[in-house]
Amino acid sequence: MGKQRVSYFYHPTCPLFYYGPSHPMKPHRLKLAHHLILAYHLYPKMDCYRCHPASASEMAAFHSEEYVNFLAKISPDNLRQYSGVLQKFNAGDTTDCPVFDGLYEFTQLYTGASIDGAIQLNQQQADICINWSGGLHHAKKSEASGFCYINDIVLAILELLKVHARVLYIDIDVHHGDGVEEAFYTTDRVMTFSLHKYGDFFPGTGHLQDMGAREGVGYSVNAPLQTGITDETYLEELFIPVMDKIIEVFNPGAIVLQCGADSLTGDRLGCFNLTTKGHAQAVRHVQSYNRPTLVLGGGGYTIRNVARCWAYETAVLLGEDIDNQIPFNDYYEYYAPDYELHLKPDPNMENANDSLGNIRTELLQQLCDLQGAPSVQMQEVPPPFRTVDDEEGSETTAVSKKQSSAELYDNVD
Numbered sequence: 001m002g003k004q005r006v007s008y009f010y011h012p013t014c015p016l017f018y019y020g021p022s023h024p025m026k027p028h029r030l031k032l033a034h035h036l037i038l039a040y041h042l043y044p045k046m047d048c049y050r051c052h053p054a055s056a057s058e059m060a061a062f063h064s065e066e067y068v069n070f071l072a073k074i075s076p077d078n079l080r081q082y083s084g085v086l087q088k089f090n091a092g093d094t095t096d097c098p099v100f101d102g103l104y105e106f107t108q109l110y111t112g113a114s115i116d117g118a119i120q121l122n123q124q125q126a127d128i129c130i131n132w133s134g135g136l137h138h139a140k141k142s143e144a145s146g147f148c149y150i151n152d153i154v155l156a157i158l159e160l161l162k163v164h165a166r167v168l169y170i171d172i173d174v175h176h177g178d179g180v181e182e183a184f185y186t187t188d189r190v191m192t193f194s195l196h197k198y199g200d201f202f203p204g205t206g207h208l209q210d211m212g213a214r215e216g217v218g219y220s221v222n223a224p225l226q227t228g229i230t231d232e233t234y235l236e237e238l239f240i241p242v243m244d245k246i247i248e249v250f251n252p253g254a255i256v257l258q259c260g261a262d263s264l265t266g267d268r269l270g271c272f273n274l275t276t277k278g279h280a281q282a283v284r285h286v287q288s289y290n291r292p293t294l295v296l297g298g299g300g301y302t303i304r305n306v307a308r309c310w311a312y313e314t315a316v317l318l319g320e321d322i323d324n325q326i327p328f329n330d331y332y333e334y335y336a337p338d339y340e341l342h343l344k345p346d347p348n349m350e351n352a353n354d355s356l357g358n359i360r361t362e363l364l365q366q367l368c369d370l371q372g373a374p375s376v377q378m379q380e381v382p383p384p385f386r387t388v389d390d391e392e393g394s395e396t397t398a399v400s401k402k403q404s405s406a407e408l409y410d411n412v413d
């Protein structure tokens, strides 16, 4: 496999948003990851971009206008005026989706980067696009959910569908990718494959038998797992055999990979026992299919480990070997006491997954039952997503600004 062209999307404002002191979601983790990527000298090996902020009309390609308008207007200062609809949209202090300062701008930035990545893949300007700020897989059409407000993944997949007949979505976050599955539950043009903790765990969906509906029957693939799964069992008994079968029968034109880091060992909310190497091996395996791939972040709540994971996966995607010793950087003290990149599995954690063989067998059967790759008759390829009728009324074009390495250093804080 030749080297793939990698584009990296980072916006320096994104890590500055704050969900609140007791909230586990810390956008600051994006800055930690970015600084590790800089310290490992990975930035000259990829094209670096600052994304455009997604407009309301871009968001409305999936979300209801009423919901997008609500997100655009709400703030901690005017919460009381909106008390009637907070519950309807599942936002505010009584939910896990607080209304914080700059909430809408935050959604615009992480969403804009995912859309920009999809456009670059469509235009064949890159083989792999990385947006660690994206991957907010729980957001619904008219509802926030699980720390997610706008579903950048669904919007990016809609963009990819303008060019590609079939798009594969893969989700290795510890939580079920319910928002993405739901959006494409009745179509055979998007296959979703989610591996997640199932049973007494958020969001509660993702049963083995949830396989899609109508034209989409068989195109939702769910691997419900238990606590303590290890690299070897995750990869060898499930991920690799099922992925290989998916590629054979579905033959996607493009792939979106959600790399939620809450499936790592020691996560504040997660309960798996994967290491950085195991997590990244899943990424490497997806990359080996050599399809245009959008790589996104997602969950991840032990933030030093999120940074380790996504910096390492950036290196893996670039085909670079990086040292286990973490190089000095502005957040060096976060990596105490060992200052090493890689995580070790927790030897005291029991692997409660004793029926992986059965899950594998059922999923492989589900995939065999699909009658090969469906052929979608594509019309003339429409132009990429550009909007002229957004709220400002100005020509907002979905184009990212390319960053020189000097600018990247200026922008790191």
Ligand SMILES: [Zn+2]
Pocket: 173, 174, 175, 260, 262, 298, 299, 300
């Ligand atoms: Zn998660």
